[in-house]
Amino acid sequence: MTAVPHRAQPHPDAHLAQPLAADLDAADFRSEPLRSLWGEEADDALARGLREPILRALGARDDALATLGRLWVLGMPQPTDAVAAALPRLGVTGAVALGLARVDGETVHPEALIRPQSFVDADGVGEWWIASDLDEIALGTSLPADHVLGVGGASRTLAELIVPAPVARALDLGTGCGIQALLVSRHADEVIATDISARALAFAELNAQLNGVHNIEFRLGSLFEPVAGEAFDLVVSNPPFVITPRATDVPEYEYRDGGLVGDALVEEFLRRVSRHLAPGGIAQLLGNWESRAGAGGLERVRSWIDDDLDAWVIQREELTPLGYAELWIRDGGTLPRDAQFTRLLSAWLDDFAERGVTAVGFGYILLRRTAGRPLRRFETLTQPVSNLGRALGAGLAAHDALADGIPRRLTVASDVTEARHLMPGEDDPSVIELRQGGGFGRTVSVDCALAGFVGACDGELTVVQIIGALADLFDVPLADLRADLEPRIRRLVLDGFLLPAAE
Numbered sequence: 289m290t291a292v293p294h295r296a297q298p299h300p301d302a303h304l305a306q307p308l309a310a311d312l313d314a315a316d317f318r319s320e321p322l323r324s325l326w327g328e329e330a331d332d333a334l335a336r337g338l339r340e341p342i343l344r345a346l347g348a349r350d351d352a353l354a355t356l357g358r359l360w361v362l363g364m365p366q367p368t369d370a371v372a373a374a375l376p377r378l379g380v381t382g383a384v385a386l387g388l389a390r391v392d393g394e395t396v397h398p399e400a401l402i403r404p405q406s407f408v409d410a411d412g413v414g415e416w417w418i419a420s421d422l423d424e425i426a427l428g429t430s431l432p433a434d435h436v437l438g439v440g441g442a443s444r445t446l447a448e449l450i451v452p453a454p455v456a457r458a459l460d461l462g463t464g465c466g467i468q469a470l471l472v473s474r475h476a477d478e479v480i481a482t483d484i485s486a487r488a489l490a491f492a493e494l495n496a497q498l499n500g501v502h503n504i505e506f507r508l509g510s511l512f513e514p515v516a517g518e519a520f521d522l523v524v525s526n527p528p529f530v531i532t533p534r535a536t537d538v539p540e541y542e543y544r545d546g547g548l549v550g551d552a553l554v555e556e557f558l559r560r561v562s563r564h565l566a567p568g569g570i571a572q573l574l575g576n577w578e579s580r581a582g583a584g585g586l587e588r589v590r591s592w593i594d595d596d597l598d599a600w601v602i603q604r605e606e607l608t609p610l611g612y613a614e615l616w617i618r619d620g621g622t623l624p625r626d627a628q629f630t631r632l633l634s635a636w637l638d639d640f641a642e643r644g645v646t647a648v649g650f651g652y653i654l655l656r657r658t659a660g661r662p663l664r665r666f667e668t669l670t671q672p673v674s675n676l677g678r679a680l681g682a683g684l685a686a687h688d689a690l691a692d693g694i695p696r697r698l699t700v701a702s703d704v705t706e707a708r709h710l711m712p713g714e715d716d717p718s719v720i721e722l723r724q725g726g727g728f729g730r731t732v733s734v735d736c737a738l739a740g741f742v743g744a745c746d747g748e749l750t751v752v753q754i755i756g757a758l759a760d761l762f763d764v765p766l767a768d769l770r771a772d773l774e775p776r777i778r779r780l781v782l783d784g785f786l787l788p789a790a791e
Contacts, residue, residue: 295399295421295422295432296387296388296390296399296400297387297487297490298386298387298388298399298400298419298487298490298491298494299385299386299387299490299494300386300490300493300494300497301385301386301497302497304378304382304385304386305386305494305497305498306497307377307378307382308375308377308378308382308383308386308388308498309417309498309499309500310377310378311352311374311375311376311377311378312356312402312417314352314376315352315353315356315374316353317353317356317357317402317404317417318404318415319404319405319406319415321353322353322357322361322404325345325346325353325354325357326341326342326345326346326357327341327345329341330342330344330345334361334362337424337425339362339364339425342357342361342362343358343362346358350367350370351374352373352374355370355371355373355374356374356375356402359371359374359389359396359398360388360398360400360401360402360403361401361402361403362425362426363398363401363422363423363425363426363427364398364426365392365395365396365397365398366395366396367394367395367396368380368391368393368394368395368396369394371383371389371396380396383396386494387399387400387490388400388402388419398422398426399422400419400420400421400422400491401419401420401421401422401423401426401438402417402418402419403417403418403420403438403439404416404417404418405417405418405438405439405467407447407471409452409471409474409475411474414474416467416470416495416499417495417498417499418438418439418465418466418467418495419465419491419494419495419498420436420437420438420439420465420491421435421436421437421438421487421491423438424621429621430539430620430621430622431539431541431620431621433539433540433541433542434485434487434542435541435542435543436464436465436485436487436488436491436543437464437465437543437544438465439465439467442526442574443464443467443468443526445574445652446468446524446525446526446572446573446574447467447468447471448675448676448677449572449574449652449654449676449677449680450468450471450472450522450524450572450677451570451572451654451677451678451680451681451684452475452677452678452681453475453522453681454475454476455475455476455477455520455521455522456476456477456478456521457476457477457478457479457480457518457519457520457521457522457566458472458473458476458478458479458480458520458521458522458523458524459479459480459481459482459515459518459520459522459523459524459564460472460479460480460481460482460524460525461482461511461512461523461524461525461527461557462482462483462484462525462526462527462528463481463482463483463488463489463492463506464483464488464491464492464526464543465488465491465492465495466481466491466492466493466495466496466504467495468524468525468526469481469492469496469504470495470496470499470501470504472522472524473496473501473503473504476503476521476522477503478503478505479503479504479505480504480505480507480514480515480518480520481504481505481506481507482506482507482508482509482514482515483506483508484508484509484510484542485542485543486508488542488543489506489507489508492504492506493506511556511557511560512560512561512563512564515564518564519563519564519565519566519569520564520565520566520569521566521568521569521570522569522570522571522572523561523564523565523569523570523571523572523573524571524572524573525557525571525572525573525574526573526574527546527553527554527557527573527574527575528541528542528543528544528545528546528547528553529544529546529551529553529554529574529575529576530544530545530576530616531550531551531576531578531612531616531639531648532544532545532616533635533636533638533639534549534639535635535638535639537631538632538635538636539620541620544616544619550578550639550643550645551575551576551577551578551588554573554575554576554577554589554592554653555592557573557575558589558592558593558653558655559592561655562594562596562597562655562657565597565655565656565657566657567657567659568656568657568658568659569656569657570654570655570656571653571654571655571656572652572653572654572655572680573652573653574650574651574652574653575589575650575651575653576648576649576650577589577648577649577651578640578643578645578647578648578649579606579645579646579647579648579649580643580644580645580646581644581646585603585606585647585648585649586601586603586649586666586667586668587666589601589653589666590664590666593655595662596657596658596662597655597656597657597658597662598654598655598656598657598658598662598663598664598684598687599653599654599655599662599663599664599665599666600653600654600655600663600665600680600683600684601651601652601653601654601665601666601667602651602652602653602665602667602668602669603649603650603651603667603668603669604650604651604652604668604669604670605649605650605651605670606647606648606649606650606668607647607648607650608647608648609636609637609640609641609645609646609647609648610637612636612640612648613632613633613636613637613640614633616636617629617632617633617636652676654680654684656684660688660691661691663683663684663687665683669728669730671728671729671730671731672729673727673728673729674726674727674729675726675727676727676728678727679726679727679728679784682727682784683782683783683784686781686782686783686784686787686788687782689781689788690778690781690782694751694774694777694778694781695751695781695788695789696750696751696789696791697745697747697748697749697750697751697788697789697791698745698747698751698777698781698786698787698788698789699745699746699747699786699787699788699789700742700743700745700746700785700786700787701724701784701785701786701787703724703725703726703727704722704723704724704725704742704785705722705723705725706720706721706722706723706739706742706743707720707721707723708720708721709721716736717736719733720733720734720735720736720739721733721734722734722739722742722780722785724783724784724785727784728783728784730783730784730785732779732780732783732785734776736762737758737762737769737772737773738773738776738777738780740758740761741754741755741758741773741777742780742785742786744757744758745786745789747789747790751777755769755770755773758773
């Protein structure tokens with residue numbers, strides 16, 4: 289591959305960002321109009337790195353939406369007069385001044401991508417314009433080390449995880465292009481966004497200006513150094529958690545590699561974050577962690593977290609060292625057919641072997657500074673999930689509700705269904721399952737007594753009344769049935785199958 293050419297540095301300027309936003313708005317430069325312009329199939333192909341279907345759909349169109357789509361969605365040069373017509377307020381000189389383009393004769397070359405990113409939160413549906421570095425297709429080469437990534441799968445995952453609640457002060461640690469800071473700013477009075485990359489902070493500040501967001505402050509520095517001595521109600525982070533060999537000639541991408549050995553970056557974050565959480569403050573992040581001979585990944589994570597914090601860690605997948613190495617070598621743009629692939633693979637596998645790594649887990653971490661008995665949940669969930677921010681918030685609320693015992697009255701969550709499995713010719717079910725339709729999508733096997741209890745939870749009868757009636761029905765001692773059911777009822781409340789009823 290060819291060497292990466294010199295790249296312009298983005299230059300945030302609110303006086304120029306405002307006319308750019310007006311031009312993008314006038315061109316209807318948003319997700320749905322662009323998708324309609326070149327079709328759903330072509331739009332989906334772009335996510336797989338294919339530009340040709342979009343180019344075929346656009347043909348010779350030179351209107352503002354088509355021109356800006358080629359320039360900043362695909363990262364392709366465009367005629368200067370067409371770009372000038374598409375940007376009547378900003379002008380080509382303004383795009384150059386922002387570091388988003390350069391001019392070579394009669395052609396405007398993109399220096400960045402700008403792509404609309406839609407989102408849904410408690411206030412409804414919205415969309416941001418997000419500027420980031422040119423991708424591999426636009427560059428025609430592998431990514432440079434200081435590449436600033438746009439909104440990827442990890443960014444969207446973290447956004448869905450954030451517990452929806454208004455806060456006074458929030459911290460986005462490792463902000464990258466700034467997408468998390470923008471999302472959090474909708475429910476925070478003040479947001480501090482930090483990054484070790486000056487280039488990333490420049491993109492993040494430009495994106496805030498472009499979208500008219502004014503309550504974010506940007507600070508340069510590593511981990512918690514830029515906020516020493518400060519506390520926050522919410523800390524979010526999509527940190528550079530990818531485990532990368534500290535070996536010569538292995539690319540170190542700032543957006544994914546924290547420069548430490550193994551999973552030490554996630555460990556350091558977890559060991560230090562408690563000092564920056566206000567009472568009741570929540571920290572949420574994504575991470576990788578290693579399983580090593582004699583030490584499982586989740587147990588290692590548990591050892592990094594202060595005992596006085598609520599901790600909820602969910603492992604979503606686990607890869608072998610080989611699978612992990614292949615994933616991230618490909619992510620950097622190196623494919624098995626490339627000469628350096630085998631060398632990089634050997635470096636990764638040697639690095640894992642030195643530490644006795646047997647697997648690498650990926651998942652979500654939620655911490656909370658609590659005044660009561662801390663929640664400790666470390667689990668592996670591989671089933672499809674949805675609305676996780678609300679589900680995590682409900683789980684914390686359920687833990688708090690159980691602090692003084694099982695609530696007096698309970699109701700069944702609206703997404704819970706019951707399935708009964710019977711052998712042919714039998715009247716009694718051999719298996720009874722409760723299933724969640726949303727959130728964590730859990731399935732729980734229950735016996736007839738617990739199924740009967742859940743079925744009677746209508747918010748009118750008390751827990752004591754229901755257990756008493758079941759003891760009479762099954763002709764068992766009340767004390768024995770209560771001792772059997774109570775821990776399982778607590779679990780159903782904690783998992784969101786049962787909800788406290790309004791008194």
